[in-house]
Amino acid sequence: MRRKDREIISNDEILNILQRSNTIRIAMYGDKYPYVVPVSFGMEILNEKPVLYFHCAKQGLKIEYIEKNPNVCVEADTFFKVQKTEHGITTRYESVIGFGKCEEVENQDEIIKGLQLILEHYGQIDYPLERCKGMVNVKIYKIELEEFTGKANPVEE
Numbered sequence: 200m201r202r203k204d205r206e207i208i209s210n211d212e213i214l215n216i217l218q219r220s221n222t223i224r225i226a227m228y229g230d231k232y233p234y235v236v237p238v239s240f241g242m243e244i245l246n247e248k249p250v251l252y253f254h255c256a257k258q259g260l261k262i263e264y265i266e267k268n269p270n271v272c273v274e275a276d277t278f279f280k281v282q283k284t285e286h287g288i289t290t291r292y293e294s295v296i297g298f299g300k301c302e303e304v305e306n307q308d309e310i311i312k313g314l315q316l317i318l319e320h321y322g323q324i325d326y327p328l329e330r331c332k333g334m335v336n337v338k339i340y341k342i343e344l345e346e347f348t349g350k351a352n353p354v355e356e
Contacts, residue, residue, distance in 0.1 A: 207349030210247055216293050216349055217242060217249055220275035227264040227271050236261055241316025249297070249344045252313035254337045262338070265301050271342060273297045297347035304339040313339040
């Protein structure tokens with residue numbers, strides 16, 4: 200990282216940014232170009248590393264690319280504002296980049312856990328999954344991040 204003064208080295212701070220993020224973007228290997236898609240997600244921490252869960256339709260380009268190559272890059276960020284400084288204009292933000300393998304969750308208990316983590320992430324803790332009529336039309340995937348870094352240019356007080 201070129202700007203070491205913006206690097207976040209604390210795992211707790213990086214995980215906190217992920218927990219406060221609304222969306223993750225998943226980059227995968229496409230046929231001709233990289234392919235990036237934003238998804239809603241849920242998260243748990245295992246062995247001090249984030250495990251991200253997301254849901255999607257049972258078919259589509261994302262699934263095709265993951266099946267060809269499960270190695271993915273994940274990005275999450277929070278944009279605060281653009282601000283004038285004595286040196287010019289800067290953007291205030293925090294972000295996380297992570298790398299891992301994406302795999303379909305096939306165990307029914309883990310599918311339920313993944314869906315519950317997604318609901319919890321968006322403050323819907325009490326929503327009964329049995330009311331989700333579309334559950335038969337979705338797949339659940341998880342990404343265990345093996346490597347991750349954080350970067351921030353926080354708002355000055």
